Amino acid sequence: MLPVSKLKHFILVIGIVLGVLLSWQVPAVSIKNVENGSNRDTVQAIVTYGSSFLFDAIEDLSKEAILAYRDSLICMGSPYDQLVPQVDLFLSIEQMEEEQVVELIDSLFTLDRVPYALVNEINRYIANRPPLPKYGPFAYVDTCELPADCFYPAWDTQLPNPYSTKITDSDTAFELLLQGTERLGQFCMPVDDVLTSPFGWRNGRMHNGIDIDLQVWDTVVAAFPGMVRVAKYYGGYGRLVVIRHYNGLETTYAHLHRIKVEPGDVVEAGQLIGLGGSSGKSTGSHLHFEARFKGVALNPLSFIDFKERALLNDTLVIRKTKTGFVAYPKGTLFHTVKRGDCLYDIAQRYGTTTYALAKINGIRRNSKLWVGQRLRVI
Ligand SMILES: [Zn+2]
Numbered sequence: 001m002l003p004v005s006k007l008k009h010f011i012l013v014i015g016i017v018l019g020v021l022l023s024w025q026v027p028a029v030s031i032k033n034v035e036n037g038s039n040r041d042t043v044q045a046i047v048t049y050g051s052s053f054l055f056d057a058i059e060d061l062s063k064e065a066i067l068a069y070r071d072s073l074i075c076m077g078s079p080y081d082q083l084v085p086q087v088d089l090f091l092s093i094e095q096m097e098e099e100q101v102v103e104l105i106d107s108l109f110t111l112d113r114v115p116y117a118l119v120n121e122i123n124r125y126i127a128n129r130p131p132l133p134k135y136g137p138f139a140y141v142d143t144c145e146l147p148a149d150c151f152y153p154a155w156d157t158q159l160p161n162p163y164s165t166k167i168t169d170s171d172t173a174f175e176l177l178l179q180g181t182e183r184l185g186q187f188c189m190p191v192d193d194v195l196t197s198p199f200g201w202r203n204g205r206m207h208n209g210i211d212i213d214l215q216v217w218d219t220v221v222a223a224f225p226g227m228v229r230v231a232k233y234y235g236g237y238g239r240l241v242v243i244r245h246y247n248g249l250e251t252t253y254a255h256l257h258r259i260k261v262e263p264g265d266v267v268e269a270g271q272l273i274g275l276g277g278s279s280g281k282s283t284g285s286h287l288h289f290e291a292r293f294k295g296v297a298l299n300p301l302s303f304i305d306f307k308e309r310a311l312l313n314d315t316l317v318i319r320k321t322k323t324g325f326v327a328y329p330k331g332t333l334f335h336t337v338k339r340g341d342c343l344y345d346i347a348q349r350y351g352t353t354t355y356a357l358a359k360i361n362g363i364r365r366n367s368k369l370w371v372g373q374r375l376r377v378i
Contacts, residue, residue, distance in 0.1 A: 054118050193213045
């Protein structure tokens with residue numbers, strides 16, 4: 001169920017969208033600068049089809065200036081006041097997560113008459129959004145008793161995932177440095193073998209990690225330096241080790257045949273933590289490997305280059321979504337789907353293939369794209 005605040009927000013957005021529906025067709029206007037009383041035109045609202053924008057020179061406009069502009073539209077009366085819902089809608093996107101903005105743009109395109117200027121304005125805002133706040137590990141890494149404990153409320157040695165979903169409430173988007181400093185160390189593949197099952201939905205159930213093939217007794221090592229939090233037999237996981245790392249991630253190693261560490265052990269990347277096996281709910285020996293941030297499972301392949309046995313990038317970008325986090329290596333290039341785009345054209349434009357695009361975005365090659373959809377290109 002939606003929390004009340006989100007519901008209110010949703011109703012507000014719907015209300016505004018309806019407002020937009022009624023007010024799309026307003027002629028271009030220019031307004032006087034209300035604040036300093038000069039006659040110089042400071043803001044132009046151009047609502048036409050094509051590449052027009054809601055405001056001119058938005059880069060120079062503070063929020064106060066936009067609010068003043070909005071108020072002036074009300075004073076000017078019809079038809080200019082019909083632009084007010086669009087300005088309000090624009091102002092409201094500041095509070096939205098990226099996924100919500102994409103949904104909003106999507107909904108604008110379903111209107112009979114699409115407010116292109118507003119869509120363009122929103123797109124421009126998103127493109128110029130200030131860089132993500134950085135929660136680098138440098139500030140806390142050497143002062144904490146436990147690895148990354150500023151991210152976590154508790155140190156539980158019994159439950160693999162003891163965290164309530166509330167601990168991600170304040171998260172929006174940030175960058176996590178995974179390796180490269182003395183304390184963070186260098187990533188190491190937990191097992192040097194082939195991937196047998198990817199992350200994601202599998203037979204109607206969510207597979208929260210990846211499976212890596214191994215032989216019973218093969219060594220399993222820590223992926224990053226950190227401290228062992230859980231080392232025990234736990235249900236379907238079988239013999240399990242969970243390590244919390246200085247970089248903020250927690251990694252899980254399941255179905256082990258033997259456990260070689262204890263809770264509280266400090267481990268380096270590449271250090272032996274157990275021997276591979278098939279304990280718990282497992283068919284055939286393999287390592288089930290998870291990477292979580294605040295308890296939320298991330299796709300390990302969003303940062304591990306399995307072919308190179310290395311990280312895709314030292315820095316992982318994490319953005320909160322309605323369902324969890326989306327994670328991708330820094331420097332990833334995205335394409336925002338425009339009207340008329342098809343996967344083949346996009347692949348051509350970026351020098352890649354429809355097969356590769358479908359794979360990294362987790363979609364089918366014949367999937368229907370929607371306007372505003374963000375596709376990972378690299
Ligand atoms: Zn698995």
